[in-house]
Amino acid sequence: MHDLDDWELVAQTQAGNTQAFAELVRRYQAPVIHFCQRMVGSAQEAEDLAQESFIRVYRHIGRLAPKAKFSTVLFGIARNLALNALRDARRQGRNSAQSLEEQLVEPAASAETDRRARLKEIESALAKGIARLSPEHREILLLREMQGMEYDEIAKALHCRKGTVRSRLARAREQLRLRLVELGGDWL
Amino acid sequence: MNEKHVIEELSAYIDGEAPDPARIARHLQVCESCARHHMQLLKLSTHLHAMPMPAPRQEFLTRVMAHVAEEPVPSAGWWNRISFATPAWALGMVVLLVITALTGAWLYGPPSTPEPTQHIAQETIEPVLAPPDPSPMEDVGSYSADTAESVSYDELLAMLAEASVEEAEMSFFYDESDLDDQLEALDEQEIQALREVLSEYLQQSYTENNEG
Structure with a gap:
């Protein structure tokens, strides 16, 4: 099962092999949960969103065709669910992304080495910066920088043009760069 | 410096998506401000790539598959x-x-x-x-x-x-x-x-x- 590519696993799932789908979940659970967590903040909510993403893919798997990377389909769905969750949170007056920021800005443990402490510091600064981006900037930055998706794939996942990906990503990076500069560290 | 700055194009440039990368590369060799900006974006990208991805809890897969078992068997539509x-x-x-x-x-x-x-x-x-x-x-x-x-x-x-x-x-x-x-x-x-x-x-x- 490990040596099959994603679309071969999809084909096996379509043929009724649920173990093939389990392999797809194993392959993508970490990045999808991570993406959702960076998008919405709460770890528990991120797991719920990731779970729902996989279930939706399974529900539609009979109609999936290899027109794009499987990960594009999956992250496209996860992204829609995350944006919906953010919208709901905003309506209810919650700011879940802020809660992630607060979790991660705790000071590094004193027992850690300098190098680890510095990495932790950078991670906290980045998390803080990412959490303050708009959802549109946050999602595009995560898909490109953390999931390594190409512009074409991002355009498909976000239902926009490649030119939009180029300009929005440039703005997202610039916003994050400015945030880090504002925070005053020497990370850049 | 008569040449136009390339800051707005640097994001696409570091991703290999800039329409004219040779022009940007030439500009970076002569413009200190754009070169510094370029270096910051590269560092930013490196830091983002290095951010740890926590391992999912073991129950996650079990939970998803339990839900999947309740779904109708998929077939090619x-x-x-x-x-x-x-x-x-x-x-x-x-x-x-x-x-x-x-x-x-x-x-x-x-x-x-x-x-x-x-x-x-x-x-x-x-x-x-x-x-x-x-x-x-x-x-x-x-x-x-x-x-x-x-x-x-x-x-x-x-x-x-x-x-x-x-x-x-x-x-x-x-x-x-x-x-x-x-x-x-x-x-x-x-x-x-x-x-x-x-x-x-x-x-x-x-x-x-x-x-x-």
Whole structure:
């Protein structure tokens, strides 16, 4: 099962092999949960969103065709669910992304080495910066920088043009760069 | 420094997506401000790549698969079967044309005298449903001569619209190249395949509806 590519696993799932789908979940659970967590903040909510993403893919798997990377389909769905969750949170007056920021800005443990402490510091600064981006900037930055998706794939996942990906990503990076500069560290 | 700064192009440049990378590279060699900005974006990118990705809890997979077990067994849908053989979006356009024609026929209803719109509708529907002879508009919903009951326009429209909506959810798989050219590129065999599969789909939906 490990040596099959994603679309071969999809084909096996379509043929009724649920173990093939389990392999797809194993392959993508970490990045999808991570993406959702960076998008919405709460770890528990991120797991719920990731779970729902996989279930939706399974529900539609009979109609999936290899027109794009499987990960594009999956992250496209996860992204829609995350944006919906953010919208709901905003309506209810919650700011879940802020809660992630607060979790991660705790000071590094004193027992850690300098190098680890510095990495932790950078991670906290980045998390803080990412959490303050708009959802549109946050999602595009995560898909490109953390999931390594190409512009074409991002355009498909976000239902926009490649030119939009180029300009929005440039703005997202610039916003994050400015945030880090504002925070005053020497990370850049 | 007479040359235009390239800060706005640096994001695409570091991703290998800039339209003229050689010009940007030349500028970076002579412009300290843009070069510093470039270095900051590269560092930012490196830091982001290095951010740890926590391992998921073991129960996650179990939880997902427990939900999956409650879902109906998936099967390759009618659309998938044809989309592997032909450009999916082009076939989508054909389905759209059928829906449009049906909508026209449904909105205006069967008139006493034929009008161009209905000719188009009937010509489009007829091969899909494959009736033996040209039928009056009221009978277009019949799936075969043996079917005792006709399917109303509303039901037909709902079935096709439902199929279309499902495909729209997956629309990001479609190419955005020239639709007209691709549509014209469908050969007789592909069009026939579309007719057969749509006919089968409608037959299945009709049977399911009747059983339901």
